[in-house]
Structures are given as C-alpha cells and as structure tokens.
Amino acid sequence: MKDIMGLMKQAQAMQARLQEAQADMERTEVEGTAGGGMVSVRLTVKGELRGLSIDPTLLKPDDKEIIEDLIVAAHADARRKAEVVMEEKMKGVTGGLPLPPGMKLPF
Known part of the structure; x- marks a missing residue:
C-alpha cells in the first residue's frame, strides 16, 4: 500500500509539472531559417506560427516558387x-517516473 501512495504522489507531481510544461511550450518560441537567413519563421514549441520574415531582395515576381x-x-x-x-522540457517533467523508451506524452 505504501508503494501505491508513493506512486500516486509521483503521478500528481508529474501532472502538475506537465501542465506547467505545456504552458511554457505555448510561450517558448523557436526560429527556423532557410536560404542563408533570407527567410525566417518563428513558431511556438507547440507549432503555432508567430512570425514570418522575408528578405526584401527575394520579392521579385520571378522568384515566387523560390x-x-x-x-x-x-x-x-x-x-x-x-x-x-519539447523533448528537453519533457525530460524534466517525467524525471521521477520510469516511462518506456520512445514513449511520447500527448502534446
């Protein structure tokens, strides 16, 4: 019975850390670039597009496909x-509970 109570406490703590991590992932942004930085995209870690930047030298009608x-x-x-x-943040969240290798929590 003692082990079950300890496991329950760990699960509750993990749930709280998971909620905190989800909120953090909505605020944290990453930037992806292409064309040597001529095009950049900013996303939240959860995948929401926050910004797009295109170097003005690319804005020629002939370069549309590029x-x-x-x-x-x-x-x-x-x-x-x-x-x-996201993977780095989740390592901190699941630290106390042994999860099977490769298991991804839903985000």
Missing part, C-alpha cells in the same frame, strides 16, 4: 527545433 520553397524549408527547420525543445 520564396514558397524557402518558407516551407524555414518552417520545417523551426519544427525540428521545436521538437528538440
């Missing part, structure tokens, strides 16, 4: 960075 590709690449770069930040 700009579109660079935006997609910058977004992908930002998503990869967001996943790294």
Whole structure:
C-alpha cells in the first residue's frame, strides 16, 4: 500500500509539472531559417506560427516558387527545433517516473 501512495504522489507531481510544461511550450518560441537567413519563421514549441520574415531582395515576381520553397524549408527547420525543445522540457517533467523508451506524452 505504501508503494501505491508513493506512486500516486509521483503521478500528481508529474501532472502538475506537465501542465506547467505545456504552458511554457505555448510561450517558448523557436526560429527556423532557410536560404542563408533570407527567410525566417518563428513558431511556438507547440507549432503555432508567430512570425514570418522575408528578405526584401527575394520579392521579385520571378522568384515566387523560390520564396514558397524557402518558407516551407524555414518552417520545417523551426519544427525540428521545436521538437528538440519539447523533448528537453519533457525530460524534466517525467524525471521521477520510469516511462518506456520512445514513449511520447500527448502534446
């Protein structure tokens, strides 16, 4: 019975840390870039697009497809960075409970 109570306390503490981490991930931003920094995208760690910047030298009608590709690449770069930040934050949240390797908590 003692082990169950300890496990319950750990689960409650983890739930509180999880809620705190989720709120933090809504505030934390990452930036992805493409084209040597000519296009940049800012996302929250949870994936919400917060900003887009395009170097004015790219704004020529003939470069439309290039700009579109660079935006997609910058977004992908930002998503990869967001996943790294999320994984690091989750390591701190789940520190006390043994979770199976590769298990991802829902975000």
